[in-house]
Amino acid sequence: MATLRALECLVAVLDFGSVTEAAARLHMSQPALSHQLAALEREIGTPVVLRLPRGVRATAAGRAIVADARAALAAAERVVTTGRAVAAGTQGQLRIACAESMTAGLLAPVLRGWRRRHPDVHVTLHEMTSADALSELVGTGAADLGIGPRPSQWDGPLEVIGREEIVAALAAADTATPMSLEDIAAQPIVHYHPDNGLGAWLDDIAATHGVTLTAATRTRQATTAAQLAAAGLGTALVPTTALSASFPGVVRSLRPPIFRDVVCLTTLPNDPLVQRFQHEVHKRGVPVPAAIAAQLAPER
Numbered sequence: 522m523a524t525l526r527a528l529e530c531l532v533a534v535l536d537f538g539s540v541t542e543a544a545a546r547l548h549m550s551q552p553a554l555s556h557q558l559a560a561l562e563r564e565i566g567t568p569v570v571l572r573l574p575r576g577v578r579a580t581a582a583g584r585a586i587v588a589d590a591r592a593a594l595a596a597a598e599r600v601v602t603t604g605r606a607v608a609a610g611t612q613g614q615l616r617i618a619c620a621e622s623m624t625a626g627l628l629a630p631v632l633r634g635w636r637r638r639h640p641d642v643h644v645t646l647h648e649m650t651s652a653d654a655l656s657e658l659v660g661t662g663a664a665d666l667g668i669g670p671r672p673s674q675w676d677g678p679l680e681v682i683g684r685e686e687i688v689a690a691l692a693a694a695d696t697a698t699p700m701s702l703e704d705i706a707a708q709p710i711v712h713y714h715p716d717n718g719l720g721a722w723l724d725d726i727a728a729t730h731g732v733t734l735t736a737a738t739r740t741r742q743a744t745t746a747a748q749l750a751a752a753g754l755g756t757a758l759v760p761t762t763a764l765s766a767s768f769p770g771v772v773r774s775l776r777p778p779i780f781r782d783v784v785c786l787t788t789l790p791n792d793p794l795v796q797r798f799q800h801e802v803h804k805r806g807v808p809v810p811a812a813i814a815a816q817l818a819p820e821r
Contacts, residue, residue: 525597527561528590530554531569535587538576606641608793614643615794618658620669621648622719622743622763623783626808628668631801642794650741651718659786665795667786668802670718678790680799683807685760687723687779688772688817690746692753699776700756702732709755711746712736719743723758726779734758766810774817783807 533543534554544554562568569583579587606612619628624646632644647664649655656672658664671679689700691708706727712734713720720739727734737755740746743763750757751770760781764772785802789795809817 523561523564524557525594527557527564528593530557531561531583532587532590532594534558534570534577535579535583538578540572540577612641613794614645615798616645616647616663616665617798618647618649618655618664618667618669620652620655620762621650622760623668624648625744625765626762626810627783627802627805631798631805635798635801639797650714650716653718656786659788662788665787665789665792666798669784669786670722671782671784672786675786677786677788680785680803681782682785682803682805683783684780685762685783685807686774686809686817687758687760687781688764688774688813689756690750690759690764690768690770690772691756692751692770694771694773699774699778701776702727702730702734705756705758705775706732706734709737710734711738711740711749711755711757713743713746714739714741717741717743719760722781761809761813762807764810764813766812768810768813772813772816 529547530543530549533547534540537543537546540551540554544551547554558570565582565586567582568580569586570577571580603612617628628646635642635644647658649658649667649669652670652672653674655664655667655669656675659667660675660677668682671681689705713723713736715721717740724734738749740749743757743759746757747759747763747768747770749755750759751768758775758779762783785799787795787799
């Protein structure tokens with residue numbers, strides 16, 4: 522296969538009409554340049570330039586391939602330029618997978634700042650309802666970075682960016698005291714569809730306390746569960762990342778409290794874009810809206 526160096530020599534010789542001038546412009550010796558042209562001619566099977574008493578001239582083959590040679594050199598230059606831009610964080614593509622409950626409260630503010638600083642980096646987002654499904658997406662290379670709860674199985678690079686509390690969301694409460702799982706199990710419950718890994722995780726925790734969570738209503742999303750609870754359909758166990766500052770219902774801590782880690786997963790820990798974005802997520806942490814924190818504060 523013809524090398525880029527040989528194509529560069531061909532283009533330079535035809536542009537300058539002289540082996541001597543082309544060699545000088547490419548910072549090569551004349552014999553080295555002639556060697557490159559000879560290798561290209563052997564690859565093609567025919568001469569590409571005619572050596573004249575004064576200068577050189579393209580053969581029919583040389584004229585036929587010079588446009589493609591220029592295109593190949595331009596493409597190679599774009600490869601280098603794009604690669605450097607990605608390394609500098611000014612271009613590229615970043616594929617993010619995120620737990621759906623964390624998209625609005627945790628990820629959206631990070632993306633807002635990221636887009637201002639990196640407008641030419643194309644970001645795609647996959648929202649997932651299961652930590653294991655999220656880790657599978659990252660593990661198979663379909664996503665560059667995963668943000669969500671700790672999966673049950675993951676042997677790749679992982680960074681803990683914080684912890685989120687699981688709280689009870691409901692339409693109204695008689696007191697500001699924490700609620701036990703027994704209290705919640707005695708009421709109608711807005712629970713999760715089996716596709717949502719949060720539901721199975723909560724069922725396992727409840728079982729360790731000798732409690733069964735019986736669903737009166739089910740949904741696939743934690744944000745929807747909170748809204749349904751606020752509408753009076755029952756009590757929902759939701760992570761604080763699923764609650765907005767304008768949440769219309771009431772929140773109560775659990776006794777004993779339940780927390781889960783929020784992590785970043787990747788198989789590309791040395792990728793410059795992944796490193797930059799992961800740093801931004803870590804810096805953001807796992808915030809709790811002030812209005813939600815204010816409701817939980819009297820219970821501490």
